[in-house]
Amino acid sequence: MSTRQYFGTDGIRGKVGESVINPEFVIKLGWAAGKILAGTGTNKVLIGKDTRISGYMLESALEAGLSAAGINIGLLGPMPTPAIAYLTKTFRSEAGIVISASHNPYYDNGIKFFSSNGQKLDDDIEIAIEQQMKLPMTCVASDKLGKASRINDAAGRYIEYCKGTFPSDLSLRGMKIVVDCAHGATYHIAPNVLSELGATVIEIGTDPDGLNINHQVGATSLRSTIQAVKKHGADFGFALDGDGDRIMMVDEHCNVIDGDQIIFIIARDALKSGNLQGGVVGTKMSNLGMEIALEQLGVPFERADVGDRYVIELLNRHGWCIGGENSGHVLNLQYATTGDGIIAGLQVIAAMLRANMSLSEISSGFKKFPQTLINVKFKDAGQNPLNSDRVKNAVIAAEKSMGNSGRVLLRKSGTEPLIRVMVEAQDKDMSETWANKIADEVKALAGK
Numbered sequence: 001m002s003t004r005q006y007f008g009t010d011g012i013r014g015k016v017g018e019s020v021i022n023p024e025f026v027i028k029l030g031w032a033a034g035k036i037l038a039g040t041g042t043n044k045v046l047i048g049k050d051t052r053i054s055g056y057m058l059e060s061a062l063e064a065g066l067s068a069a070g071i072n073i074g075l076l077g078p079m080p081t082p083a084i085a086y087l088t089k090t091f092r093s094e095a096g097i098v099i100s101a102s103h104n105p106y107y108d109n110g111i112k113f114f115s116s117n118g119q120k121l122d123d124d125i126e127i128a129i130e131q132q133m134k135l136p137m138t139c140v141a142s143d144k145l146g147k148a149s150r151i152n153d154a155a156g157r158y159i160e161y162c163k164g165t166f167p168s169d170l171s172l173r174g175m176k177i178v179v180d181c182a183h184g185a186t187y188h189i190a191p192n193v194l195s196e197l198g199a200t201v202i203e204i205g206t207d208p209d210g211l212n213i214n215h216q217v218g219a220t221s222l223r224s225t226i227q228a229v230k231k232h233g234a235d236f237g238f239a240l241d242g243d244g245d246r247i248m249m250v251d252e253h254c255n256v257i258d259g260d261q262i263i264f265i266i267a268r269d270a271l272k273s274g275n276l277q278g279g280v281v282g283t284k285m286s287n288l289g290m291e292i293a294l295e296q297l298g299v300p301f302e303r304a305d306v307g308d309r310y311v312i313e314l315l316n317r318h319g320w321c322i323g324g325e326n327s328g329h330v331l332n333l334q335y336a337t338t339g340d341g342i343i344a345g346l347q348v349i350a351a352m353l354r355a356n357m358s359l360s361e362i363s364s365g366f367k368k369f370p371q372t373l374i375n376v377k378f379k380d381a382g383q384n385p386l387n388s389d390r391v392k393n394a395v396i397a398a399e400k401s402m403g404n405s406g407r408v409l410l411r412k413s414g415t416e417p418l419i420r421v422m423v424e425a426q427d428k429d430m431s432e433t434w435a436n437k438i439a440d441e442v443k444a445l446a447g448k
Helices: 023-037 054-068 081-090 123-133 154-164 190-196 223-232 259-273 288-296 308-318 341-355 389-405 428-446
Strands: 012-015 044-049 072-078 095-099 108-115 148-150 176-180 200-204 236-240 247-250 280-283 301-304 322-324 330-332 371-377 406-412 418-425
Touching: 023 044, 023 054, 023 095, 023 108, 023 123, 044 054, 044 081, 054 072, 054 095, 054 108, 072 081, 072 154, 081 095, 081 108, 081 154, 081 341, 154 190, 154 341, 176 190, 176 223, 190 200, 190 341, 200 223, 223 236, 223 247, 236 341, 247 259, 247 341, 259 280, 259 288, 259 322, 259 330, 259 341, 280 288, 280 308, 288 301, 301 308, 308 322, 308 330, 330 341, 371 428, 389 406, 389 418, 389 428, 406 428, 418 428
Parallel strands: 044 072, 044 095, 072 148, 176 200, 176 236, 280 301, 280 322
Antiparallel strands: 012 108, 095 108, 236 247, 322 330, 371 418, 406 418
């Protein structure tokens, strides 16, 4: 099979104005996608975006390319990634397109696709789109051009769907919840979902200006959420990332509850209620403590490669539903076809209410092994540090020192020019020591 030139683990992503995230490339991408995805159904593709200023430019470019291919376009405006997946399926569209760079800064952007069933495109379709891009761009006859229309009730539809995933016999009345939307796509969705379910909501990160997405707010920067929980005496807080497919939580004592803990809470609650289908899928980054705790409950656990598309593939292979990443991508295929921060948060709240526990109490189900993660910038030119003897020898030394009580993982990021060095051990000092030693060897070869 051919390899993909532009598509990574989460669509196409880069800095705005550079090689792929520019109007010329995106117009042709829209045209090529239209040619490949066009079918005999509605012949319509939905486009949604997060709140980056570049989203307007890229939306227009995609619209032009799709129209030239004869595809009708439904414009959703700023919407969370999982909402676009959901709406693509409910509108019976040929595909959904998301303009977002997720947790990255505003000067990055990206484009990813959902198929008609709301799932990420198969590799062979992404390769077919890339092959189509090698051909000269053409335009259908004027009477065959695609038409664009705006879907004005998209936000309301998704708010109602999210509320519908929460048990009807439960209520958020009396709860005070901090919601950090990272100045991203959930700014007009998440607060409404929670308030309409009865909660008192303290909003932060809900004033997007096109440039402040993910800036010192959201799932990748929890200080604001922690401060708000403490200031307002909230029951807990949750922080979403720029496109809403990731969630991190903060308990009433201002402790961070990460993706692994959220997955464990949801899986254990499903097990108790008899709704757990099979086991749980994590990734190579998932904490060893979660794996051990699930095994003690008799719940099968498997690791996929990092990236929610690989988690979904393994879930589908086994017919399981629950999985995700410690970074906060949480999946429950009973409710959504992709990671959904809002729905995952609602599932945790439902588990808390059923158990009559606070977030700190319900999240204490397993002991996390200390993990140290160091990101090393990498230009991807010259020698690959992951193949060097110096780095390999450092890994061997670490693994020998830790024995069965620790793990080492080195990998290239699929979304950023980084090499991620992760060391997990029973002892925090040991994990930090070996992570720094290995990272130093990587830095020596990674370039400046």
